[in-house]
Amino acid sequence: MRRCKTAALAVPGDLATLTGGYRYDRRLLEELRALGRDVTHVALGDSFPRPSPADMLDAGKRLAAVSADCPVIIDGLAMGAMDHSVLAKLSAPIVALVHHPLAQESGLDAALRARLLRSERDNLALAAHVIVTSTHTAALLTSDYGVAPARITVARPGSDGPKAPAAPADPPLILSVGIQIPRKGHDVLLRALANIADDAWQAIIVGSARDAAHAELLGNLLTRLGLSRRVRLAGEVTPEELAQLYGQATLFALATRYEGYGIVFDEAMTHGLPIVSCAVGAVPLTVAPGAGQLVPPDDPRAFAAALARVLKDAGARSAMAAAAAAAGSELPGWDGTAGVVAAVLDRVVAGV
Incomplete structure (x- = not known):
């Protein structure tokens, strides 16, 4: 199987943001590069998942600039909210990275939830493959978003162990x-x-x-x-x-x-x-x-x-x-997470 040497990772906002999703993306980028993959970070506007017209236009231009032989991993914050017609015109093969579906966010009104569900479902249909972080999300994308199980790979987050002995506080x-x-x-x-x-x-x-x-x-x-x-x-x-x-x-x-x-x-x-x-x-x-x-x-x-x-x-x-x-x-390291994603990229460029 042909090895994918180049790829892109498109993430909205600041990659250094201290949340679980951003940490995943950041470590994935670092570990893919450590595996010898030439991965470009494509920075998208921070208004996603409710993009401003300017950020949507800019995202379209940045993604369109990715070459046809370079798979682009698009973080779910952008993937689910992108204009469908923009994604449909991309020449690069799309790999969606879904941490959790946008419509599952709490506090959404019914109209917005329905719109995000439609948008994410339609956009995921354009992806050559979908990476998720859990078997729960994989099952949800199949049941509610129509993504075939064969198009989904679970790449569980890696883990770093503690760097110092525990020193419990008092009171607890x-x-x-x-x-x-x-x-x-x-x-x-x-x-x-x-x-x-x-x-x-x-x-x-x-x-x-x-x-x-x-x-x-x-x-x-x-x-x-x-x-x-x-x-x-x-x-x-x-x-x-x-x-x-x-x-x-x-x-x-x-x-x-x-x-x-x-x-x-x-x-x-x-x-x-x-x-x-x-x-x-x-x-x-x-x-x-x-x-x-x-x-x-x-x-x-x-x-x-x-x-x-x-x-x-x-x-x-x-x-x-x-x-x-x-x-x-027993939790896997981040190198294991990157290895799973690298194998997906190899299959995408090989067309299998």
């Missing part, structure tokens, strides 16, 4: 990592924490304020619930600061409403942290058996009960931590 630190948008459920977490205010704990929520209105809601809720002295909305932190927080944490908590994968769960497991989250999307397939307690979404009382059990039951906490650490030690 509950760590949550996720950008401040409705889907991440930080509002549910805050309400859950208010229900266990009599217990000993502190909490930090890491993640940039991508949705200004929701970030304001979280700030107001923090004050109204009387949690301002015990919970810190840390915003975006450096990778070094985040690694330190993982080392200081006693448990990881994310009251998410949906995840197409969730790299943060892998990070928590590599640090041997018990996990409290929700049984939605790919979470039950990502969190290893025994490593976490998963409750229904949008249920602060159930989430509070799970948090309380992990905090108070030392035996259960120890067993969950051991299961998390064991699963984390």
Whole structure:
């Protein structure tokens, strides 16, 4: 089979953005290059997935400039929202990279959700192949978006182990990592924490304020619930600061409403942290058996009960931590992720 020597990776916004999706794209670019592939980063405008006319026009020009013998991997934030006619005119073979479908985002009105579903479904039909990060997303694209299983490859995110020994904080630190948008459920977490205010704990929520209105809601809720002295909305932190927080944490908590994968769960497991989250999307397939307690979404009382059990039951906490650490030690590296994607590129250029 002919080896794909050149490729392009098109990503909207700043590739250095500290979210799971951007981390995946960034590491994929680095590891493909480490494998000897000449991969060009095509930077698209940051207004995707709701592109401005200027960003849509610019994206069309940049993608059209990719040569016909160079597969272009297009991140789902752009792939699902691009003008269909623009994608249809590209000479380069398209490989879609879907972290999670755009229509699965929380807080969308019915009309926008329907429009994104149609747009992503139509655009995915133009892709020579589709890469997803989980078997859950693969099944969803087949059932709801009409993508044949033979056109989908799962390239699970890689993982980096902890760089320093754990140093748990006192009182126990509950760590949550996720950008401040409705889907991440930080509002549910805050309400859950208010229900266990009599217990000993502190909490930090890491993640940039991508949705200004929701970030304001979280700030107001923090004050109204009387949690301002015990919970810190840390915003975006450096990778070094985040690694330190993982080392200081006693448990990881994310009251998410949906995840197409969730790299943060892998990070928590590599640090041997018990996990409290929700049984939605790919979470039950990502969190290893025994490593976490998963409750229904949008249920602060159930989430509070799970948090309380992990905090108070030392035996259960120890067993969950051991299961998390064991699963984390078995996670693949990013070189493995890149190897899967490189094989897809080889098949695309070979026409198989």
